[in-house]
Amino acid sequence: MKVNLDPDQGVAGRIEVDGLTKRFGDVVAVDDLSFTVEPGSITGFLGPNGAGKTTTLRMLLGLVRPDKGRASICGVEYVDLPAPATIVGAALEATGFHPARSGRDHLRVYCTVNRLPKRRADEVLDVVGLGQAKRRKVGGYSLGMRQRLALGAALLGDPAVLILDEPANGLDPDGIVWMRRFLREYAERGRTVLVSSHVLTEMQQLVDRVVILNRGRLVREATLAGLSEGTSSVLVRSPDPTGLTAALDQHASNGTRARRLGPDLLEVTGTTAAGLGHIACAAGIELHELTPRRTDLEQVFLDLTGTLETEPS
Amino acid sequence: MPTLIAGEFQKLLTTRLWLWLLLGAMALTALYASLLLGFSDDPDTMTAPLHTAAGQQTLFAVAAGGANTLTAVLAAIGITGEFRHRTATATFLATPARNRVVVAKLVTYALVGVGFAFACLVVVAIIAVPWLSAMDISLSLTGNGLPGIYLGVLSDTAIFGLLGVGLGALLRNQVATVVGLLLYRFVAEPIVTNIPAISEWTIYLPGSASAALTQVSLSTQGYLEAWQGGLVLAGYGLALAAAGSLSSVLCDIT
């Protein structure tokens, strides 16, 4: 089995998920899910609680056996990677630590089994800001400290692909800012970063692409910009709304659509404020107001995942 | 594989549990040995007189009784702890071929068993040498078939390491595994092996096989030849190890 880390070869650093399906008893946790994640960017893996994010990541990493489908990293299934720690680093939700072992000893165990020099443990502990606490038992660590330790474990092998499940949970604001910057640098070195979260706003400032999941199914795979595309609109007020509608209809082939909101108010989608102004000017129609309206990403996420209506509380 | 075994030893030695269980095994051995020495004059004693080879063999064989169950407990805690503390995720991420992890643990805890057994044999020697000399009984640590007993004790305890790993891998629940192990060893098997009607069958149980291997039994029933006991016990060890390995390869780590 050949692992391809050569960037010219297409699959280097790419994650491919193809038709993954997993049931737990009656619950379909993941349902025929397919998506790809490309290197050199940060991909957000989003979905409400119970959407199947963790289950998907665990299938990708060979920890949970899919009922159907397959997933590969650099063109190879995780279980066939020869030295996984140097290719993929993962920090999963509910990754455990032995409470009586120190953070440093925990990492040193995995240095041994991954054939990495022991000093890597101290290096990554400094990177994740646990240099002071590393000799203490993990049982006494706070939630944020455990998150940092899990991230440290993922970084041990300086992997080409980083997979993090809800890494911001429990991190303080400084920690979150630090992590954002860290992941950005990581991706800029041409590496693959996949980060799951159930909070879109948390991801908005971090990710380049999103894969959105709801009830185990893919609902959207897009760039962050693409996600708001088609949902942003322009509000326009004109004394001649009928004429303006007619003028806009001639551009319907470009996806421009107008909707009457009031006697002199239209909401136009599929064009920008500038584009709309140009159409109006060319048609000689007077405008009184031209307001770009950007739908909140949070709203897009809620609309896509339908959390508000479907999640019983 | 050597790196995985080294990793398992590192896991074991970075917490203190092994030390407590080793001390427990040594204390238990000291207790057994002292009881045997103290009651050797008792007319009701079931053991052979201590000036005979058989008596001295029995004395050293108590090291197995002190070491084997606690080795199995340590082994069971070692593997079920991966599931209880959810370190299985990190472990199987590092080594996706899970049966290699189970094999590394089997080797590790077999070696731990050898170490425990050795320490307990030393405990017996430390107690027996002055005690017997005070009783004017001569004892040669290399004579009277004792080396064969040492070998039996070492292999018996090593196989208990395999049993602990195998059972733990199969059940994965720490409390159930440890409680089950202790109940079986100290309650269930002693009861059934003392039922004469089924003694033909019970000589094949793990505890009886273990007693056969070291030729010590506190039950009134007979037992197999040492080599037969060794084979039967190893059979249990390997069967449990195989079943445990298969079951942890198939399970979902969530």
Ligand SMILES: Nc1ncnc2c1ncn2[C@@H]1O[C@H](COP(=O)(O)OP(=O)(O)OP(=O)(O)O)[C@@H](O)[C@H]1O
């Ligand atoms: N081991 C398991 N046994 C039974 N059901 C499970 C198991 N693991 C997950 N599930 C179910 O599968 C579904 C998906 O769970 P999963 O943990 O993948 O969601 P998630 O997107 O990670 O959620 P969260 O945002 O809360 O972490 C849920 O309905 C969950 O109850």
Ligand SMILES: [Mg+2]
């Ligand atoms: Mg989750």
